[in-house]
Amino acid sequence: MLALHDPLRSRSFRWLEGTGMFANIGVWMVALFGGYIMERLTTSPVLVALATDMSPLAGILAVAFAGAASDSRDLRLVLLLAKLLLVTSVTFLVLISATHALNPATLLIGVAGMGLASGASSPSWWTTVGNLVRPELIPVALSIDSFQWNIGQVVGPVLGGVIVHSAGYTSFFAVCGVVMLPLVGFLYIWRGRTNLRLSTPGAGAVESFLGSMSSGWRFFVNTPGLRNVAVRTALYVTPAAAFGALLPLFAARYLHTSAFEYGLFLALGGVGAMAAALLLPRVQGHLHLDALVAAAALTNAIALVALVTWPTRWAAAPVLVVTGASWVGATTTLIIAARQVVPQWVQTRALSIYYIVLQGPMVLGGIAFGVVNTFLPLRTTLLISAAALLPGILVIPRFGLPVVDRAALELVARSDLTVGEHVRPDDGPVLVLVEYRVDEQDVDDFLAAMAELRIVRRRLGGTRWGVFEDSAEHGKYLETFLVTSWRGYLLQRDHYTKRDTAIEARASAFHRGPGQPTFTRLVHPESVEAARTRSAWRREMLRLVSERPDYAARPPDA
Numbered sequence: 001m002l003a004l005h006d007p008l009r010s011r012s013f014r015w016l017e018g019t020g021m022f023a024n025i026g027v028w029m030v031a032l033f034g035g036y037i038m039e040r041l042t043t044s045p046v047l048v049a050l051a052t053d054m055s056p057l058a059g060i061l062a063v064a065f066a067g068a069a070s071d072s073r074d075l076r077l078v079l080l081l082a083k084l085l086l087v088t089s090v091t092f093l094v095l096i097s098a099t100h101a102l103n104p105a106t107l108l109i110g111v112a113g114m115g116l117a118s119g120a121s122s123p124s125w126w127t128t129v130g131n132l133v134r135p136e137l138i139p140v141a142l143s144i145d146s147f148q149w150n151i152g153q154v155v156g157p158v159l160g161g162v163i164v165h166s167a168g169y170t171s172f173f174a175v176c177g178v179v180m181l182p183l184v185g186f187l188y189i190w191r192g193r194t195n196l197r198l199s200t201p202g203a204g205a206v207e208s209f210l211g212s213m214s215s216g217w218r219f220f221v222n223t224p225g226l227r228n229v230a231v232r233t234a235l236y237v238t239p240a241a242a243f244g245a246l247l248p249l250f251a252a253r254y255l256h257t258s259a260f261e262y263g264l265f266l267a268l269g270g271v272g273a274m275a276a277a278l279l280l281p282r283v284q285g286h287l288h289l290d291a292l293v294a295a296a297a298l299t300n301a302i303a304l305v306a307l308v309t310w311p312t313r314w315a316a317a318p319v320l321v322v323t324g325a326s327w328v329g330a331t332t333t334l335i336i337a338a339r340q341v342v343p344q345w346v347q348t349r350a351l352s353i354y355y356i357v358l359q360g361p362m363v364l365g366g367i368a369f370g371v372v373n374t375f376l377p378l379r380t381t382l383l384i385s386a387a388a389l390l391p392g393i394l395v396i397p398r399f400g401l402p403v404v405d406r407a408a409l410e411l412v413a414r415s416d417l418t419v420g421e422h423v424r425p426d427d428g429p430v431l432v433l434v435e436y437r438v439d440e441q442d443v444d445d446f447l448a449a450m451a452e453l454r455i456v457r458r459r460l461g462g463t464r465w466g467v468f469e470d471s472a473e474h475g476k477y478l479e480t481f482l483v484t485s486w487r488g489y490l491l492q493r494d495h496y497t498k499r500d501t502a503i504e505a506r507a508s509a510f511h512r513g514p515g516q517p518t519f520t521r522l523v524h525p526e527s528v529e530a531a532r533t534r535s536a537w538r539r540e541m542l543r544l545v546s547e548r549p550d551y552a553a554r555p556p557d558a
Contacts, residue, residue, distance in 0.1 A: 006133075007141040012190070013132040019183040020125075021148040023083065026090065026176035027114065028156030028270075031055060033164065033172070034111050035248035036262055042104050049245040049370030051104075051111065056359035058112040059119025063352045063359075075124045075131075075348070080187040082121035087184060089113030090177035097170040110173075119359070123352035126335065130347075135406055139336055140281045146332045147277035153270030153324070161263025215461060215491075216349025222459035225341040225402030226350065230357040232399055233334050235392030236297055237358060238365035240330070242385035243304060243323055245366030249378060254311040268317055272324030280332055289337050289401040296330035297389045304386035308379045331358065337401040343409040343497050408499040417493075423523055428485030432462070433520040436477045437513035443475075446510040450479065453507045456500045457481050460492045475512075486523060 008014055031052070038051035093110035096102050126142070133141045163172045220226050247266075251257045257265060283292070303322040307315055335354070342350040365385075373381040438446045447467070454465050462481035470476035483489040496504070511517045 007137050007144055010132050013129070013141065015186055015190075016128065016132065017145060017148050019186045020145075021151055023086070023180040023183040024149050024152035025156045025159065026152075026179040027086070027118070028152035029160040029172065029176045030090070030093075030111065030114060031156075033157065033160045033263075034107065035245070036164075036251075036259065037102075037169065038104060038107060039248045039252055041102070041107065045246075045249060045373045046367065046370045047104055048248050049366045051107065052245045052248075052366055054108050054111045055115035055118060057363040058115030059122070060356050060359050060363070061119065062116045063119040063123060063355045075128055076187060076190060078124045079121050079128065080184070082117045082124070083180065083184045083187060085120065086114055086117035087177055087180050089117060090173055090180065093173040094170060094177060097168075097173055102169060119355065122355050123348050126339065126351050127348040130339065138339070139284055142332060142336060142339075143277050143281045146280075146328055147274055150270050150273035150277055150324075150328060153273055154267045155270075157263035157266035157270070159263075161258075161260040164259040164263075216346055216353060218461060219342075219346045219459050220350050220353045222455055223341060223350075224455070225404065226338060226354070228399040229334055229338045229341075229354070229401060231395070232293060232392060232401060233331075233354075233357050234361045235395065236293060236330050236334070236389065238361040238368075239385040239388035240297075240300055240323075240327060241362040241365035242369035243382065245370055246373060246378060246381065249373070250311070250316075250382075253378060255313050255316055265316060265320055268320040269324030269327075272321035272326075273328040275321075276325035276328040277332065280329060284333075284336075289333050289403065290396050292333045293330050293401065294393045294396060296326040296333075297392050300326040300330075301386040301389040304382050308382050308386075311379065334358070334401075337403075340406060341402050341404045341409075343411065343495075345411065345495055404499075408502075409497045411494070412496050412498055412501045414493045414496060417521075423486055425487040425490075426485055427523050428483065428488065429524050430483045430486055430489045431522040431524070432481055432483065432489070433522070434479040435513075435518040435520070436479065436508075436511045438475050438477055438510050439512050440475060442510045442512075446477070446507070449503075449507040449510065452503050453479075456496075456503050460495050460500070461488055462492070489521070 008017075034051040034054075035048050038048050042048070089110050089112075092113060093102075093107070096106045096110065125145075129141050129145050130138045159175070160172060163175055248262075251262050251265065255261075255265070280292075287295075300323055303319045303326070307319040309315075335351075335358075338354045339347070339351065369381055369385055372384065376384075436446070450467050454467075457465050458481075461483055463483070465481040466479075468478050468480065470478070483492055508517050
């Protein structure tokens with residue numbers, strides 16, 4: 001059995017998590033007290049909810065670009081730049097508060113900057129955590145990461161409550177920035193960056209930044225397991241986010257807390273989260289991922305109903321512990337489910353898109369329930385959010401979470417191709433034809449296997465996929481798909497995993513002709529370079545016309 005301390009044998013993992021713990025204290029201070037501060041600046045429920053949700057909303061804007069940059073460039077550099085932006089955003093809040101310019105707008109700007117930093121770093125962070133330990137230790141490492149993240153959820157609000165109560169907002173933001181500096185220093189001096197370069201060269205070609213982004217989105221939407229995780233995440237996070245977004249209003253109206261007392265209540269959520277992070281590795285081997293998320297959703301719903309029924313401090317304390325534990329148990333399980341179905345070559349990009357799936361419903365849920373609270377009583381709004389957690393349990397038979405053998409996601413080397421000297425990397429598009437000879441009694445099974453192969457081809461970059469039967473020869477089938485360029489086709493071939501190869505082999509097993517199915521690769525003669533040359537010629541002609549207006553004004557028969 002794996003022990004909780006096994007990932008800590010890695011020195012880089014210890015330093016990353018140790019410095020990250022201090023930085024997360026500052027992040028939690030702002031994240032949890034942002035709504036409290038906004039509640040003192042305005043009485044609008046929507047603005048109070050937006051103060052809580054602005055960080056994930058801004059993070060969505062940065063995450064896709066950061067994920068592509070991490071996979072195609074350098075994980076360490078992306079993390080370092082993101083953390084520098086985090087410190088810069090907190091510094092902005094310090095200056096705004098010190099000059100008495102803190103208002104709802106400036107607070108949201110500072111929180112948005114922190115959200116951009118979090119969105120830029122989170123997928124790279126998850127990938128880095130997994131890269132620093134052995135594959136079998138990844139679930140334990142992610143649980144440890146969740147534990148240290150939630151230490152900040154305990155320490156941050158207590159420390160923040162003391163500082164706000166005794167020293168004011170300027171000192172509060174200043175302390176937030178100071179505790180983030182050790183992580184920036186570690187990332188600056190860390191020399192593990194060579195092993196963390198995750199660019200994916202193929203036959204001498206490296207993906208461009210835009211190509212890297214495109215392949216990440218394409219892989220995500222064409223992976224059924226990831227789509228299931230996305231649906232389950234949205235169904236849990238959207239209603240679960242309501243309590244966190246509306247907690248400042250609930251504390252002010254029903255609990256009547258001071259800043260310090262509010263911090264203590266928030267810390268209780270962190271205690272529950274830490275308990276869940278410690279317990280999760282022990283139960284993962286005994287319960288299916290679906291059962292863990294369902295239990296978290298049901299427990300969360302019951303806790304909210306209890307709080308609405310008894311809106312007192314004595315009821316709020318255990319409810320915050322339970323909701324904190326439920327949130328960490330569900331989201332960590334969903335992250336593990338998302339990560340285990342993604343191969344290494346596209347991992348950070350796919351996780352960056354999953355970050356959008358995770359944060360998007362959080363933002364929409366918080367704002368939506370803030371709007372509902374504008375028209376309905378707060379307790380009624382929380383009851384609606386509790387009821388909204390139940391559909392996520394009911395859809396388990398249709399959208400079950402995947403459990404995948406990571407060994408099946410290892411890349412498989414493909415045979416070398418014979419290529420003419422006239423073919424250049426940017427030439428394209430490339431039309432790929434695969435010829436099969438299939439017995440009549442196998443046609444239905446063959447087409448079913450091809451439907452599965454279609455997902456593989458599209459996931460790896462193939463477009464306009466189709467399968468056709470020869471009108472003159474019964475049993476002769478052609479599989480066709482397009483790839484944007486020859487370089488793209490080479491990259492596609494280098495990204496086949498053992499699972500993809502097995503799916504391809506199942507389809508090829510129905511071939512009854514001599515040898516293996518025949519591949520034909522056709523490159524469009526209108527190369528990219530030719531198109532660029534033609535475009536340059538057109539631009540030059542337009543320039544000449546613009547410089548000689550008399551050309552344009554001259555009659556056609558002149």
